[in-house]
Amino acid sequence: MLLAGGSGSRLWPLSRRKCPKQFISLFDLTLFQQSYRRARLHSEPEEIVVVTGSEYEFLVRNQIEALAEEVIPGRILLEPCGRNTLPAIAWGMHQFLDEPDVPVVIYPTDHLIGEGMAETVAGAAPLSLEWLVTFGVVPDRPHTGYGYISPGDPVQNGFAVAAFREKPDTEAAERYIAEGSLWNAGIFLMTPRIFFEECRRYAPSIAEADLPAAYRDLPSLSVDYGLLEHSRRVAVVPLTVSWSDLGTFSALHDASGPDQNGNVGDALTIDSSGCTFIHPEGKRVAAVGVSDIVVVDSDDALLICRRDATERVREVVAMLTAEHDQTVEEHRLVHRPWGTYLTLEESRFFKIKRITVKPGASLSLQQHHHRSEHWVVVSGCARVQIDGDHRMLPQGESTFVRSGAVHRLENPGRIPLEMIEVQIGEYLAEDDIVRFEDQYGR
Known part of the structure; x- marks a missing residue:
């Protein structure tokens, strides 16, 4: 199970609400893509569930497809609203109820995790048949931004959890480390059977909810606060691989060599x-x-x-x-299910965009009431529909879409279609759009 929500606000301006840190290219692959690759080390695509916000659906799909992987229908669960990790995990666990005693590893997708995690998970699998397993990082310094886990009696290759500690001040962090406590990595391994047994005991409203129909009505609870801190069946396994939550630019600095x-x-x-x-x-x-x-x-x-x-x-x-500043919401490069657009320049009455349409992709059949558009093909070949008239537009040619015209842009070719779009009008916001047909269900 891959948890792909969260906003990553401490990495602004790299991370934005509509494209948070797990989906941006901090390294060769995004953190989400690294997480998916890690999951594929011990799972087939049909065994992987992604829980994410509805606004991130096409980021998830596009980034899985960019790995040359198939997106399995029904394995991307779209939260209608954020409800923290316990409801998200419960919804994900419902997908595995046909195999209630098979361990499920739960990865956050906004962490940087070193090689060897799949082997660590495999080694902890027998423990997860009796315990809710969490993984703890051996601290290298007193850190006030992480929660801590105090290990108790040894059990198999881990320890029964004696206590969960809140994010401490520096003095308390030093004391926790001296006592042998671990950083809480937010990675879990558990079977559906044990998860729901404990969830029914300590968070029955979530365990018995009709998901996804009742998702909006659930309380916002983390799996730590809502379940693990109450259960007596929680074990921790120390992590022997490198780990960082990349929560700040200081953490990104340390992880970047x-x-x-x-x-x-x-x-x-x-x-x-x-x-x-x-x-x-x-x-x-x-x-x-x-x-x-x-x-x-x-x-x-x-x-x-x-x-x-x-x-x-x-x-x-x-x-x-x-201040309702747009730089919090999205980058100038905006991702859409069909590709991307980059705003090159804008003023009160005009906006210039570079539009990239993926091979075989199509924008919706749409209409604008307040703006006209001029399209110029830079590379590739476009199929254009304007008020029922269809034509091909090769490289170097252009066309005009008047305000009110019903139009569509498609890429029928095998290479990306690059366009320059000049919008002219008195209102140029993205909500001036009426969709008549859309292959992505928008």
Whole structure:
């Protein structure tokens, strides 16, 4: 089971509400794609369930397909609203009830996990036949941003959990580490039978809910608070693989392999150390005489902060959210089920986009009341429908879509279709759209 919700607000401006950190390319593969690859080490595609928000459906589908994997119908569960991890896991566990004694591993998809996790899971499988198993990271420093797990008596290759600890201050974190406590990694292994037995005992409203129909009515509960902290059948297995929740830019810095001066990123540095530089490809960045700072430059936002203050980025997001700032919602590069569009320039009465349509994909049959559109094919070949008239538009040709025309754009070819779209009108927002047909069910 892959849990693919969450907003990743502390990684703004890289992470946005409509494209959170698990779906952005921090490394060669996104964190979600890494998680899916990890799941495939011990599961067939039909044995994998993804629980995610309804707004992320096509991000999930596109990223699985980009791995040359088949999307199995019915294995992507779309939450109508966020209800935290316990309801999400319960809904996912319902999909495995035909094999109630087969262990299910539950991965968050926004963590960076090193090689060897599949072997660790396999080693813990016998323990999960009697216990709800969680995995704990051996701390390398007192960290105040993680919860802690105190191991008790040994059981097989793990320990019975003596206590779960809240996120502590530094003094308490040092004490927990001295006592042998582990960081709570948020990775679980359990059988449907034991999960629902314990859930009926400690969270009956969730265990007995008619899912997904009653999902909106469920309380918002984490699996830790709602179940594991109450159950006496919880065991912890220490993780021997590398792990990071990549919750802040400081964590991303540590996971990215700093150079000999402790710097991360493509920048010309002079007398600078301990810095992180993230910026668009092709931009020249130089840093002189600075240390321990984070600079994150995107197309539409710039973040500068000290590395020891990266936890406070969420305060920036809260302020921007209160101002209804669009940079919290999405990037200038926006993902759609048919491909992507990038806003190149915009003013009050015009907007210029670069549109990329995947091979075989099609935009909806649609209409705009307040804007006209001019399309120019940059590469590939487009099939265009305007008020019932169909025509092919090869590279270098253009067409005009007047306001009110019913139109559709398709890519019938085998290579991506690249278009430049110029919108002109007095209202250019994305909600000026009436859909008549849509192959993606929107």
